[in-house]
Amino acid sequence: MKRMQPVYRPPVRHRRWLPLLAALPLFGVMAAFGIAPDTITDPVPTQVVVEPVTLPEPQTTDVADADSFDFWTEERILRGDTLATLLDRIGVSAEEKARIVAAGRQSAALQRLASGRTVLARVTASGRLLLLRYLAGEDRLVTLNRVEERFEVEEAQVTLEARPIMRSGEIRSSLFGATDAADIPDSIASQMAEIFSGEIDFHRDLRRGDRFSVVYEAFYHNGNLVKTGRLLSAEFVNQGKTHRAVYFRDSNGRDGYFTPQGQSLKRAFLKSPIPFSRISSGFTSARFHPVLQQWRAHRGIDYAAPTGTPVRAVADAVVSFAGWQNGYGNIVILEHHKPYSSAYAHLSRFAAGIKKGRRVSQGDIIGYVGATGLATGPHLHYEFRVAGVQRDPQSLNLPIAFTLDGRERSRFLAESRPLVKRLDLLAGTNLASFD
Ligand SMILES: [Zn+2]
Numbered sequence: 390m391k392r393m394q395p396v397y398r399p400p401v402r403h404r405r406w407l408p409l410l411a412a413l414p415l416f417g418v419m420a421a422f423g424i425a426p427d428t429i430t431d432p433v434p435t436q437v438v439v440e441p442v443t444l445p446e447p448q449t450t451d452v453a454d455a456d457s458f459d460f461w462t463e464e465r466i467l468r469g470d471t472l473a474t475l476l477d478r479i480g481v482s483a484e485e486k487a488r489i490v491a492a493g494r495q496s497a498a499l500q501r502l503a504s505g506r507t508v509l510a511r512v513t514a515s516g517r518l519l520l521l522r523y524l525a526g527e528d529r530l531v532t533l534n535r536v537e538e539r540f541e542v543e544e545a546q547v548t549l550e551a552r553p554i555m556r557s558g559e560i561r562s563s564l565f566g567a568t569d570a571a572d573i574p575d576s577i578a579s580q581m582a583e584i585f586s587g588e589i590d591f592h593r594d595l596r597r598g599d600r601f602s603v604v605y606e607a608f609y610h611n612g613n614l615v616k617t618g619r620l621l622s623a624e625f626v627n628q629g630k631t632h633r634a635v636y637f638r639d640s641n642g643r644d645g646y647f648t649p650q651g652q653s654l655k656r657a658f659l660k661s662p663i664p665f666s667r668i669s670s671g672f673t674s675a676r677f678h679p680v681l682q683q684w685r686a687h688r689g690i691d692y693a694a695p696t697g698t699p700v701r702a703v704a705d706a707v708v709s710f711a712g713w714q715n716g717y718g719n720i721v722i723l724e725h726h727k728p729y730s731s732a733y734a735h736l737s738r739f740a741a742g743i744k745k746g747r748r749v750s751q752g753d754i755i756g757y758v759g760a761t762g763l764a765t766g767p768h769l770h771y772e773f774r775v776a777g778v779q780r781d782p783q784s785l786n787l788p789i790a791f792t793l794d795g796r797e798r799s800r801f802l803a804e805s806r807p808l809v810k811r812l813d814l815l816a817g818t819n820l821a822s823f824d
């Protein structure tokens with residue numbers, strides 16, 4: 390299949406501040422989400438960002454001006470991480486890495502990264518690091534600043550201030566193109582894709598003109614973003630259909646996302662076996678994720694993704710096969726509750742412990758994208774089977790959702806009201822930006 394490389398053009402930004410939103414009470418519901426109410430300070434900034442109305446013409450040249458856009462990315466520190474391994478995951482170019490690591494030697498905190506904490510970075514699409522912020526302790530912030538071609542380390546005592554942030558965007562070319570334009574960090578964009586992953590396959594279903602709004606918590610010091618927190622509520626209008634999610638923790642401490650009516654957004658089956666991320670969505674091309682072939686062509690769905698991209702179980706299952714099959718190459722077949730099964734082919738390798746008889750939960754990594762068997766390039770061939778026959782999962786009405794009831798539902802409805810109200814307002818501002 391012929392693939393075209395579009396040239397990215399930096400989006401024109403239209404920002405609008407809506408003081409009106411500041412007047413709404415946020416305190417009750419924010420307290421329920423674990424943010425100390427006294428740390429919330431009005432006014433609440435909001436902005437509406439619409440990407441340019443004209444889609445850049447796809448061109449066959451390389452992305453020459455990839456440096457012209459940059460974005461916020463946030464990376465969790467894993468056990469054994471060094472500044473170098475972290476910079477790799479953030480996508481910093483090899484050429485820059487050596488200089489950053491050298492500068493990082495001045496900081497004891499950067500030499501001993503604490504696993505579980507996060508690092509916030511501003512990077513360009515071509516892998517230039519503009520800024521890195523690492524909260525080494527509750528009140529100790531380490532900043533790596535770019536000064537022309539050098540990097541400087543700065544450490545400071547900080548007091549974090551939690552703020553709810555509201556943003557909206559409209560998709561013109563890709564989800565990350567739109568969230569970048571709205572200055573929404575990756576971690577929030579990914580959380581949004583994850584929350585709706587039972588309802589929308591972000592690799593296949595996105596359309597130009599889709600709109601979204603998010604309300605999330607973020608932590609600031611002196612007006613500078615230090616880290617983002619949880620997505621509190623979100624709206625996604627996909628192909629004209631509105632999906633909404635509100636975060637809620639019930640009195641037993643179980644938490645999750647619910648529709649404004651109190652129905653859980655957890656589904657028995659995920660729409661896509663590949664988590665939607667900047668990398669899996671092929672962000673450098675700033676286009677929709679290339680799905681190689683639609684279902685009808687060959688009774689499966691092909692997801693193009695780089696070799697090594699994790700593949701997850703779409704539902705709880707028992708592994709019924711993990712090995713080699715002609716044509717499929719390395720394949721995992723999962724048996725879900727009857728009559729459903731799913732198959733994942735052309736894998737480069739299996740995840741540790743994946744073999745016949747093994748139980749897996751929804752979302753568990755079962756293997757990694759590859760090009761084994763009859764595959765012309767790295768991609769995942771995914772089949773969803775009902776009673777052993779391949780079916781298009783898009784065409785099926787799959788089970789199941791659970792619903793909050795009784796007292797929990799009343800509590801949910803009361804506490805979620807301010808967040809739902811915000812989504813209403815953001816939806817309104819979105820529409821207003823069209824004229
Ligand atoms: Zn295929």
